Amino acid sequence: MFIVFLILLFGFLALLVYYYFLIQQRYQYFNQRGIATPPFNFFFGHLKTVWNHPSHHRQLENWTKQYGKIYGIYEGTHPILVVSDPDFLQEVFIKQFSVFHTRLVTMLDDVSSNLGFSTGSKWRRQRHVINPSFTAVKLKAMSPLINGSINDLMDKLLEHSNIGDEFNIYLYYKRVTMDVICRCAFGVDIDLQNNPNHIYFQKVEELIGVHTILKSPIYKMTQLVPETRSILARLYLAHNTARKYINTRVLPLISSTKQLDESAFAWLLNRLHTIVEQRQKTPISRKDLLQLMLQAMNKEPNQNTAEDDNKTNHWLSKDEVIGNTVAFMVAGYETTSTALAYATYVLAKHPDVLKKLQDEIDQLPIDNDDNTNDEKIKEYPNYDTVTHLSYMDMFISEVLRMYPIGNFTLQRCAMENTVVQGINIEKGTTVYADIYSIHYDRELWGPDDPYIFLPERHKTKRHPMAFMAFGAGPRNCIGMRFALIEIKMLLTRLLREYTILPGEHLEIRFQIVARKLRNTRVLPLISSTKQLDESAFAWLLNRLHTIVEQRQKTPISRKDLLQLMLQAMNKEPNQNTAEDDNKTNHWLSKDEVIGNTVAFMVAGYETTSTALAYATYVLAKHPDVLKKLQDEIDQLPIDSDDNTNDEKIKEYPNYDTVTHLSYMDMFISEVLRMYPIGNFTLQRCAMENTVVQGINIEKGTTVYADIYSIHYDRELWGPDDPYIFLPERHKTKRHPMAFMAFGAGPRNCVGMRFALIEIKMLLTRLLQEYTILPGEHLESNFNIHEEIAIVPEAIWIKLLKRET
Ligand code: HEM
Structure with missing residues (x-):
């Protein structure tokens, strides 16, 4: 036995030694080729520096300044050439594309089938099928959809301009670009401007935000030990599949509310799966990207017969259709909204550029868009109109030269051994384009200083690799034309009506404040970029x-x-x-005034909206309760509110009116009994030694109230089952601590009365006009989870207008 143990130990140590030497040998890669490399750590290579730097590409730019236009870094042990020599890049991205047709293979390739991550013939086939979706004819057909989303944005801007307040336009850009991509990619109208917390938006934000898979330990592990890639990707997929199975098959048998958290990525894939299935069952004639991909999906080649190559090349699998739709959502939303934010920032700083743009826009012919029957949209600038804007073209190029966005994807991996400009490149080596160094290179962009914003510099013909905002070669950005049309249509409409002026905090906080300028063009705006984010x-x-x-x-x-x-x-x-x-x-004190205002904002918003959400959920599930509430509301006297001069508001239910609603009071108490929200604060800390019911409690000990156990305690809430929703149980007098939704004692919720009035006024008006019906996703998306408050994920309902 001991010998077996020794052999195993020896084997393990030998493996470790072998791995150590293997890594050492891999770290000779650049040395052997005489290529400079910044200092690095064993096993991590340069990853620690890259992970810890807030901007990957700014870090590359810093190294380029020290080590020149071609140098090497190691991702773990994987060699990466960082290049800002345009001739070298032209060789890699264009001339030797047959060798460099792939990006660095990561676990994402195993996790999702889409253009961005796929390799070889899989990529070629998908690109071949999807390319035609972005032709001029297809984009023209989509332009009314884009104009429809811009209309919603313009309504919101008008509201701000009427008030004259300061606001963050980046948020609105995010919403409009997400609206556009959801309409154009898969025909779903999410109306984000009026519904800013739409679940799709939240999930995409989650996907690309702090919880992005790229920052997850599992992804970092695959970067460090690429050999684990496939197995970890499979584990990740299995984990998501298991959660989906538990959510859809197991938990519904136990509880109607409990659901496990799915990752944003898995959530989006699942949701799109459903949309694709619906589209397959009941085909509709829409000109969106999904429709075009679905047509390709239906052409699946028969594996048993010798199909011609053309047909095999014109096919997409269901996973590819879904994967690419998610890719479009992500790629098409964040990039375009950020480009718009940078454009706005630049316009606020350069009134001369803004004036030139507006002059050009004012000269535009008004074409009638034949792709829509909507008379209003017909007259907005469309695909054809904005192709006449040459200064606008240069302006956008200059914005993206100075503020490039999609940099992470600017890389190619050698699929065979090759030689580029005398350097031997082994199969598997990756080449990164250092876009900042290229876009600010004086030799490529002079004689005018590249650090100056100057659209006219794009009149001069430059090196084909001098501008890489959309990448280069056959694998460049497939959505480029789509993005450019969207940006141009939006800026044209924005600048026709408004002027953008810099605010006091423009440079410090990247914000722009409104001031009136011309009669017809007043713009308020702000663009915030990620670099200077405050908490x-x-x-x-x-x-x-x-x-x-x-x-x-x-x-x-x-x-x-x-x-x-x-x-x-x-x-x-x-x-x-x-x-x-x-x-x-x-x-x-002043700090107390400010601190308490923030506290009111936080406490007064999340708690009340969540209570309303739970109330709506209950009403959608209990038509009998809804009916009783409506009957009570319909009996309400119409008091005239003397606190306002607004004749319309005078007649709405006010503070006095809603105090007559006794069933409503019980209803709200029952909602908050079953779904308490602010539980985290239900605690007291002993400031002195004391004894409570015979237990010695030392100074500093904290007592937490376990609200769920109290609110569902049969002794406190019986005889009716506490798990049943029953407003009438609040008729009975209970123990003073049986109901703790707003806490208890002198330190209870200071905003309780405010919240109750707000909830009652809102529910009264809602139920006067509408009946609430359950939506199809009511149960599946309810998913309660705990952050600072205990909140549901979404409340999907339908509204039925009541007869008056
Ligand atoms: C201002 C907006 C945008 C910018 C700056 C941008 C930038 C980029 C860049 C730099 C690449 C890598 C190209 C390369 O490796 O050569 C890329 C790839 C890609 N982009 Fe965009 N993009 C934008 C908008 C969009 C939109 C609207 C969509 C979709 C509707 C989209 C979809 C994609 C896809 C699918 C790829 C991968 C292409 C492939 O690997 O074949 N992008 N983008």
């Missing part, structure tokens, strides 16, 4: 600081909470005189 908390504190200062400078008579706190702030006691206790106790 949300710091951002809110700073913003409120400004508001408080403005209010102090120019007091206004408003009956809001801030005003009440400001009055208290003005009563600051004089430290040098003996103020009476009453005055000292009625004072708030």
Whole structure:
């Protein structure tokens, strides 16, 4: 036995030694070729530096300054050539494309079938099938869809311009580009401008945000030990499949609400699976990208007969259709909205450029768009109109030269041994284009300083690899024409009506504030970019600081909470005189005013909206309860609200009216009993040693209230089963601590009455006009999870207008 153990141990050690020497040998790659490489760590290579730097490409640019136009780095042990020599790149991206037709193979290739990650013939076939989706004819047909989404954006901008406030336009750009891609890619109208928390948007944000798979430990492991790639990808897929199975097959048997979290990626794939299946069952005639791909899917070649090559090449599998639709959602939304944000930032800084653009736009002919029957959309700038904008073209190119976006994808992997400009490149080596160094290279972009924004520099013919914002060669960005048309149509409409001016914080916070300029063009706007992100908390504190200062400078008579706190702030006691206790106790510091306003924003928004969401969920499930509520509401007296001069608002249910709703009161209590929200705060810490019911409690000990156990306790809430929704149970007097949704005692929720009035007024108006019906996804997407509050994922319902 001992001998077996020794042999195993020896074998293991020998393997380790072998692996050590293998790694050492791999690290000779650049040395042997005389290529410079920055210092690196054993096993990690340069990954630690890359992971820890906020911008991958800024890090590459820094190294290029030190090590020249061609140098090497190691991703783990994998050799990567970082290049900013345009001739070398032309060789790799274009002339030797047959060798370099693939990006570095990662676990994403095993996880999703789409253009971006796939390799070899799989990529070629998909590209061949999808390319025609982006021809001029197809894009023309999509332009009314784009204009429809721009209309929604323009409505929102008008609201801001009427108020004259400061706001973040990047958010609106994100919404419009997501709207456009959902309409054009798979024919779903999500109306994000009016529905900003749409689940698709959240999931895509999650997919590309902090939870992106690229930052996950599993992905990093595959970077360090590429040999684990396939197995970890399979594990990842199996894990998602298991969760889906449990969510759809197992949990519904146990509970109607509990669901396991799916990763955003898996969630999107599953959702699109359903859409594709629906489209297959009931085909519709839409000119979207999904439709074009579905046509290719139906042409699946018969494996048993000798199909001609053309047919085999014109086919997409179902997984590819789904994978590419997700890819379009991700690639088509984030890139285009960010390009628009940078464009807005530049326009705010360069009024001369803005003026030239507006002059060009004002000269545009008004073409009638024949691709739509909508008379309003017919007259907006369409595909044909915006092709006349030569200055706009140069402007967008200059924006993307100075602020390139899709840099991570600018890479090619050698699929055979080859030689490029005298350098031996082994199969498997990857070449990264260092886009910042290229886009700011004086030799490529001079004689004018490349750090100056100058659209006219694009009049001069440059090296074919000088501009790489959309990549280069046969594997460049497939959505380029789509993105450019969208950006041009949007900017044309925006600049026709508005002028963008810089705000005070433009440089510090990348924000632009509105000021009126011309009669017809007033624009308020802001573009925020990722580089200078503040934490949300710091951002809110700073913003409120400004508001408080403005209010102090120019007091206004408003009956809001801030005003009440400001009055208290003005009563600051004089430290040098003996103020009476009453005055000292009625004072708030400026930081307290600001801090409490933030607290009200957070506590007052998430909790109340969640309570409303749960209430709606319950109403969709219990038509009998809904009916009782509506009957009660229909009996309401119509009080006239004396607190407003607005004649319309006067007649809506107000504070006094909704105090008559006793069934509503019980209903809300029952909702919050079954779905308590703010549980995290239900705790008290002993500030002295004490004894509670015979238990010695030391100073510093915390007591948590277990609200779920209390709210579902049969002794406290019986005799009816506490798991049944029954508003009437609140008629019975219960233990004073049986209901803890708003906490208890002197430190209970200070906003309780505010929240209850808001919920009652809103539900009253909603139910006066509508009946709530369950949507198909009501149960499957309810998914309660806990963040700071305990929240549902989504409430899918239908509304039925009531007869008046
Ligand atoms: C301003 C907007 C956009 C920018 C700056 C951008 C940039 C890029 C870049 C740099 C690449 C890599 C090209 C290469 O390796 O040579 C790429 C690839 C790609 N882009 Fe875009 N993109 C934009 C918009 C879009 C849109 C709207 C879509 C889809 C509707 C899209 C879909 C894709 C796809 C699928 C690929 C992979 C192509 C392949 O591997 O064959 N992109 N993009």
